[in-house]
Amino acid sequence: MHQFIENGTITTVNGFKAAGIHCGIKKRKKDLALIYSELPCSAAGTFTINKVKAAPLIISKKAISGKKPVKAVLVNSGNANACTGEEGHNDAKISQKHCAELLGIKPGEVLISSTGVIGKRLPMETFLSGIDKIIPHLSEEGGLDAAQAIMTTDKKMKSYALKVKLEGGTVKMGAIAKGSGMIMPNMATMLAFITTDAKISQVLLQKMLKKSVQNTFNKISVDGETSTNDMVVVLANGHSEIAVKSGSKNEAMFQEALDALCRKMARAIVSDGEGATKLVTINVNGAKSDKDANLVGKAVANSALVKTAIYGRDANWGRIMSAAGMSGASLDPTKMSISFDKVPILLAGYKIVLDEAAAFEVLSKEEFEININLEAGKKSSTWWTCDFTEEYIKINADYRT
Amino acid sequence: MHQFIENGTITTVNGFKAAGIHCGIKKRKKDLALIYSELPCSAAGTFTINKVKAAPLIISKKAISGKKPVKAVLVNSGNANACTGEEGHNDAKISQKHCAELLGIKPGEVLISSTGVIGKRLPMETFLSGIDKIIPHLSEEGGLDAAQAIMTTDKKMKSYALKVKLEGGTVKMGAIAKGSGMIMPNMATMLAFITTDAKISQVLLQKMLKKSVQNTFNKISVDGETSTNDMVVVLANGHSEIAVKSGSKNEAMFQEALDALCRKMARAIVSDGEGATKLVTINVNGAKSDKDANLVGKAVANSALVKTAIYGRDANWGRIMSAAGMSGASLDPTKMSISFDKVPILLAGYKIVLDEAAAFEVLSKEEFEININLEAGKKSSTWWTCDFTEEYIKINADYRT
Numbered sequence: 106m107h108q109f110i111e112n113g114t115i116t117t118v119n120g121f122k123a124a125g126i127h128c129g130i131k132k133r134k135k136d137l138a139l140i141y142s143e144l145p146c147s148a149a150g151t152f153t154i155n156k157v158k159a160a161p162l163i164i165s166k167k168a169i170s171g172k173k174p175v176k177a178v179l180v181n182s183g184n185a186n187a188c189t190g191e192e193g194h195n196d197a198k199i200s201q202k203h204c205a206e207l208l209g210i211k212p213g214e215v216l217i218s219s220t221g222v223i224g225k226r227l228p229m230e231t232f233l234s235g236i237d238k239i240i241p242h243l244s245e246e247g248g249l250d251a252a253q254a255i256m257t258t259d260k261k262m263k264s265y266a267l268k269v270k271l272e273g274g275t276v277k278m279g280a281i282a283k284g285s286g287m288i289m290p291n292m293a294t295m296l297a298f299i300t301t302d303a304k305i306s307q308v309l310l311q312k313m314l315k316k317s318v319q320n321t322f323n324k325i326s327v328d329g330e331t332s333t334n335d336m337v338v339v340l341a342n343g344h345s346e347i348a349v350k351s352g353s354k355n356e357a358m359f360q361e362a363l364d365a366l367c368r369k370m371a372r373a374i375v376s377d378g379e380g381a382t383k384l385v386t387i388n389v390n391g392a393k394s395d396k397d398a399n400l401v402g403k404a405v406a407n408s409a410l411v412k413t414a415i416y417g418r419d420a421n422w423g424r425i426m427s428a429a430g431m432s433g434a435s436l437d438p439t440k441m442s443i444s445f446d447k448v449p450i451l452l453a454g455y456k457i458v459l460d461e462a463a464a465f466e467v468l469s470k471e472e473f474e475i476n477i478n479l480e481a482g483k484k485s486s487t488w489w490t491c492d493f494t495e496e497y498i499k500i501n502a503d504y505r506t
Numbered sequence: 507m508h509q510f511i512e513n514g515t516i517t518t519v520n521g522f523k524a525a526g527i528h529c530g531i532k533k534r535k536k537d538l539a540l541i542y543s544e545l546p547c548s549a550a551g552t553f554t555i556n557k558v559k560a561a562p563l564i565i566s567k568k569a570i571s572g573k574k575p576v577k578a579v580l581v582n583s584g585n586a587n588a589c590t591g592e593e594g595h596n597d598a599k600i601s602q603k604h605c606a607e608l609l610g611i612k613p614g615e616v617l618i619s620s621t622g623v624i625g626k627r628l629p630m631e632t633f634l635s636g637i638d639k640i641i642p643h644l645s646e647e648g649g650l651d652a653a654q655a656i657m658t659t660d661k662k663m664k665s666y667a668l669k670v671k672l673e674g675g676t677v678k679m680g681a682i683a684k685g686s687g688m689i690m691p692n693m694a695t696m697l698a699f700i701t702t703d704a705k706i707s708q709v710l711l712q713k714m715l716k717k718s719v720q721n722t723f724n725k726i727s728v729d730g731e732t733s734t735n736d737m738v739v740v741l742a743n744g745h746s747e748i749a750v751k752s753g754s755k756n757e758a759m760f761q762e763a764l765d766a767l768c769r770k771m772a773r774a775i776v777s778d779g780e781g782a783t784k785l786v787t788i789n790v791n792g793a794k795s796d797k798d799a800n801l802v803g804k805a806v807a808n809s810a811l812v813k814t815a816i817y818g819r820d821a822n823w824g825r826i827m828s829a830a831g832m833s834g835a836s837l838d839p840t841k842m843s844i845s846f847d848k849v850p851i852l853l854a855g856y857k858i859v860l861d862e863a864a865a866f867e868v869l870s871k872e873e874f875e876i877n878i879n880l881e882a883g884k885k886s887s888t889w890w891t892c893d894f895t896e897e898y899i900k901i902n903a904d905y906r907t
Binding site: 154155156157158185187188189190191193222223224328333409410413414416417419421422423424426427429430431436438439451454455456457493494495497498499501502503 | 555556557558559586588589590591592594623624625734810811814815817818820822823824825827828830831832837839840852855856857858894895896898899900902903904
């Protein structure tokens with residue numbers, strides 16, 4: 106079983122250094138992060154399915170699909186380097202090469218990632234001198250600085266680590282992530298970087314990451330938007346010399362821990378979604394198929410009317426029914442039931458058992474569950490969403506200007 | 507060619523009477539409307555595709571699919587009679603029968619429709635005595651009262667009429683509609699009721715209505731939600747004795763006028779969308795297929811980030827690109843171009859020609875166009891959306907309580 110480590114981060118994992126600094130892409134806040142392992146790492150990644158992809162994402166995706174070892178990840182915030190054309194692609198390439206030269210490694214061993222405004226060229230002079238500046242800051246205590254440097258509209262830093270006892274000994278995993286708008290990842294996600302000292306092949310690591318992402322980052326929604334820059338990357342440097350092999354008990358245990366770490370980040374991203382005041386778990390049960398369970402979960406998680414009702418602490422279950430009805434899932438509304446935490450709201454046959462006071466109490470909590478049973482089969486799906494507030498509008502009406 | 511009639515409404519059309527009163531379903535505002543034609547009408551309708559359907563909608567849909575003449579439409583606001591089960595269905599049936607008896611016609615000649623809160627039983631005593639009360643108010647001047655009585659969160663009344671010169675003479679069309687949240691109709695729409703004194707068969711009228719709705723009500727989005735109660739109904743009483751027959755010149759002219767009337771209502775609904783301050787037309791051109799053009803138009807019209815940027819008068823074209831990229835349409839981002847009205851923003855090859863001052867001027871207008879060219883083919887699509895404001899959140903956080 107895994108165990109979370111207090112104040113853990115990517116550098117809690119042996120053999121990883123990191124740094125986070127302000128280089129000048131943003132006005133004041135930290136905007137450049139670097140993760141580094143002297144030992145070559147197996148590197149796996151999942152990437153946005155948006156057809157409009159950022160330049161650094163295209164480059165990193167290609168690097169990972171080559172299945173070759175990786176030693177570093179360079180991330181800037183404040184500029185997405187997306188929709189920047191040939192020039193943007195060159196900018197990304199130049200930064201990758203520059204970073205590799207300073208680290209004394211090959212360009213292909215450096216993954217690159219950007220987040221921020223779309224459609225603006227990176228200020229290259231600032232960026233390159235930032236890379237010069239960040240290298241000496243690399244340290245085994247640098248994880249939290251890196252976590253801060255990748256933030257954009259996030260209010261809370263997302264940094265975690267855990268240890269998991271495998272056959273042969275204990276390995277660690279660390280992670281940092283950023284949200285917090287344009288969030289409805291799909292086969293990919295916002296930015297998250299995971300480190301581990303387990304010894305795993307690239308192919309197995311990729312398979313495990315994909316599985317974890319599917320049930321965590323791909324089940325959250327802040328605003329139904331999927332960014333041009335979303336990526337999750339995991340680096341395994343083998344420092345512990347404890348092997349995780351396909352089909353072994355270790356694989357199952359490592360997967361369970363990786364799932365937990367990704368779930369932690371996914372929930373933190375929703376909870377810190379732009380303007381969000383509540384974290385809501387949506388459990389869809391009794392679906393005819395996995396697809397139906399996901400369609401309903403996604404539709405409810407994305408519904409502006411459900412999300413504003415949550416904000417208003419209004420037990421407006423009719424909006425949940427309406428969202429489910431439009432989800433495309435096969436369902437019979439007369440069989441459906443809804444509860445908030447353990448407070449029943451609607452029973453099958455449109456039997457309304459809503460106790461307004463009890464429902465209001467649940468809806469006043471910072472975290473609660475919406476349970477939807479379709480009574481059409483045995484499949485289920487869990488999604489996470491947040492409420493939709495005036496603050497979201499404010500943040501996004503003012504974002505670029 | 508058609509010509510709009512100032513202050514026109516459903517009773518501007520000869521042979522139609524209407525009324526709108528307060529009966530007590532809502533606290534103070536008008537909440538009951540009745541439309542009546544002594545002459546039997548061909549009746550066509552389009553209805554929500556939400557799998558969760560309101561009781562009155564199921565009854566009216568069935569009545570229209572029977573293709574039999576209709577003489578009246580009874581509409582209440584303040585209660586949707588949706589998700590109310592067997593009892594709700596009986597309530598709807600009882601109200602239909604009661605209204606028919608008082609009018610001295612058959613129950614099947616009365617269409618019924620409800621809008622308002624989902625999941626609450628109608629206060630039947632209030633409703634039935636309201637029906638008693640409304641009948642004596644029926645008059646040839648009652649259209650505007652009916653238009654007011656169907657409003658929920660609408661700020662502006664939606665009432666129109668036009669005349670169109672056909673071969674044989676001039677016919678009229680009148681219409682009333684209501685929005686203004688839970689708006690992303692699909693093969694159906696919110697509530698809209700259209701009257702005409704042309705003489706048309708039910709089958710042709712249904713075909714023409716479907717065509718009009720497809721390019722008007724089905725191309726708007728306020729919040730990406732499709733209600734349980736959406737319906738558009740058109741009644742043709744033949745009072746003018748001017749016939750519109752399939753394949754005739756009159757069909758084309760009548761279709762053009764019906765399109766114009768539906769477009770007028772669709773735009774008015776978006777313009778008066780919950781919290782909206784702007785009406786934005788999205789023109790997608792150069793798509794490979796109609797489907798692609800619609801996918802891009804719909805994705806941009808529904809994007810919370812595009813809509814908040816419009817509110818903030820922020821020329822954040824990257825969000826338009828991102829929304830298009832996630833739309834599922836086949837596109838090459840490097841070929842795309844974007845303009846706001848006639849101000850170019852992005853040219854092919856990610857050539858950014860954005861003049862912030864000029865863009866800000868367009869975005870400050872109450873109405874403007876976003877033009878997106880995919881350069882992938884010859885298909886196009888026009889959508890309408892509004893901005894997304896704090897006011898939308900306020901309205902919907904407080905809606906039920």
